[in-house]
Amino acid sequence: MGAATTISPPVHTAAQARIIDAAVALFTEHGVGGTSLQMIADAIGVTKAAVYHQYSTKDEIILAVAGVVLARLETAVGAAERERSRARAREALLGHMVDLAVERRRMAGILQRDPVMLRFLQEHEPFRRVMERVNRVLMGGASDPRARVQAATFPSAIAGTVVHPLVLDLDDATLHAQLTKQVRKLLQPR
Amino acid sequence: MGAATTISPPVHTAAQARIIDAAVALFTEHGVGGTSLQMIADAIGVTKAAVYHQYSTKDEIILAVAGVVLARLETAVGAAERERSRARAREALLGHMVDLAVERRRMAGILQRDPVMLRFLQEHEPFRRVMERVNRVLMGGASDPRARVQAATFPSAIAGTVVHPLVLDLDDATLHAQLTKQVRKLLQPR
DNA sequence: GTCTATAAATCGATAGAC
DNA sequence: GTCTATCGATTTATAGAC
Numbered sequence: 001m002g003a004a005t006t007i008s009p010p011v012h013t014a015a016q017a018r019i020i021d022a023a024v025a026l027f028t029e030h031g032v033g034g035t036s037l038q039m040i041a042d043a044i045g046v047t048k049a050a051v052y053h054q055y056s057t058k059d060e061i062i063l064a065v066a067g068v069v070l071a072r073l074e075t076a077v078g079a080a081e082r083e084r085s086r087a088r089a090r091e092a093l094l095g096h097m098v099d100l101a102v103e104r105r106r107m108a109g110i111l112q113r114d115p116v117m118l119r120f121l122q123e124h125e126p127f128r129r130v131m132e133r134v135n136r137v138l139m140g141g142a143s144d145p146r147a148r149v150q151a152a153t154f155p156s157a158i159a160g161t162v163v164h165p166l167v168l169d170l171d172d173a174t175l176h177a178q179l180t181k182q183v184r185k186l187l188q189p190r
Numbered sequence: 191m192g193a194a195t196t197i198s199p200p201v202h203t204a205a206q207a208r209i210i211d212a213a214v215a216l217f218t219e220h221g222v223g224g225t226s227l228q229m230i231a232d233a234i235g236v237t238k239a240a241v242y243h244q245y246s247t248k249d250e251i252i253l254a255v256a257g258v259v260l261a262r263l264e265t266a267v268g269a270a271e272r273e274r275s276r277a278r279a280r281e282a283l284l285g286h287m288v289d290l291a292v293e294r295r296r297m298a299g300i301l302q303r304d305p306v307m308l309r310f311l312q313e314h315e316p317f318r319r320v321m322e323r324v325n326r327v328l329m330g331g332a333s334d335p336r337a338r339v340q341a342a343t344f345p346s347a348i349a350g351t352v353v354h355p356l357v358l359d360l361d362d363a364t365l366h367a368q369l370t371k372q373v374r375k376l377l378q379p380r
Numbered sequence: 381g382t383c384t385a386t387a388a389a390t391c392g393a394t395a396g397a398c
Numbered sequence: 399g400t401c402t403a404t405c406g407a408t409t410t411a412t413a414g415a416c
Contacts, residue, residue, distance in 0.1 A: 015382095030305060030306060030309075031221050031304065032224070033220055033223040033225075034305070035223075038408075047382070049381095049384080053381060112350070113303035114221065116224050139356075145368055146371075148368075149357055152351045155354075156349070156354060157376075159346070161339060164345075166342045178335055179339055181339075186347075186372060190375070242393070243400075248392070248393095
């Protein structure tokens with residue numbers, strides 16, 4: 001009943017999973033716009049035609065990469081919306097976002113920072129709807145400049161930090177603990 | 191005496207300024223890796239060859255775009271380093287970074303988030319040195335995980351926020367005031 | 381699922397006229 | 399400073415064999 005996943009379900013064959021893994025690594029290094037299907041094929045060790053057999057356009061690959069994280073984000077925002085108060089909802093969502101970003105650092109960096117990916121997601125309705133729900137929860141019921149800037153700061157800080165050179169050699173547990181502390185500071189009334 | 195600018199000075203002809211402006215807009219929309227010289231030429235209304243007459247490679251255009259902001263960032267970090275204490279130095283630098291990011295939102299977004307630009311700057315020694323100085327000031331004399339994550343959070347939050355869809359229609363003064371408040375929260379000991 | 385081969389367009393970059 | 403014209407390499411994408 002209800003709450004069906006509107007984001008492409010992360011169900012992949014072995015060949016598709018290899019393509020997605022290679023794409024994430026290349027997107028991180030060269031950006032989505034600077035990554036060709038030839039580069040992906042070379043990274044896996046197959047030809048372009050083999051890649052096209054799995055995903056018939058480059059957009060489908062971008063979609064598949066985004067779907068991995070965004071399906072989980074949709075679940076997280078759904079759970080947050082069911083919390084008893086707006087304050088609890090925001091805290092719960094931020095906790096899930098930190099979990100997700102630390103666990104999949106490179107993907108989080110791509111989804112929140114790559115210009116091509118951002119543009120792609122903005123034009124894709126299911127993704128846009130999820131982001132609107134995320135923003136609504138993060139704004140905590142308000143929509144004034146203060147709430148907007150605050151809501152914008154959370155994902156920016158989270159996604160930017162997990163891929164920052166200064167935290168590259170930190171293990172997940174340490175990064176998670178310290179990042180959580182920083183995000184909590186942003187939650188304070190002043 | 192000393193403190194000569196090591197970053198390309200922002201001295202441009204009118205033709206060069208047009209190219210840089212068009213490049214910034216296109217880099218924001220399609221990413222550095224997804225922007226071709228043809229696109230830049232079309233945006234200005236000239237041919238590719240005319241663009242090549244100003245900048246003989248695409249890398250020089252990227253460098254010119256980066257130089258505009260980074261020359262000012264170098265000045266800012268130099269001034270911060272002359273403050274009386276590490277705490278004051280950090281506050282001063284963050285103030286300048288917020289100024290710069292709000293004033294040139296799109297450029298800040300590109301410099302801190304575009305994968306190709308980040309990679310390009312990392313391989314460019316003068317820029318890398320400036321970023322090392324910035325990181326040193328932001329870490330405030332420490333180098334433990336707590337200081338690293340904190341230092342990584344500042345630029346991530348600033349650059350990500352100024353280009354976030356939620357703050358697009360906020361005027362500079364409002365954004366500056368609210369962003370300053372958020373950044374101050376991150377500075378708190380807990 | 382993977383291959384070879386190819387098409388049509390675009391890429392960064394250069395030469396030379398005006 | 400801008401143009402036309404062009405180079406060779408690379409791009410997305412398809413056809414068809416195995």
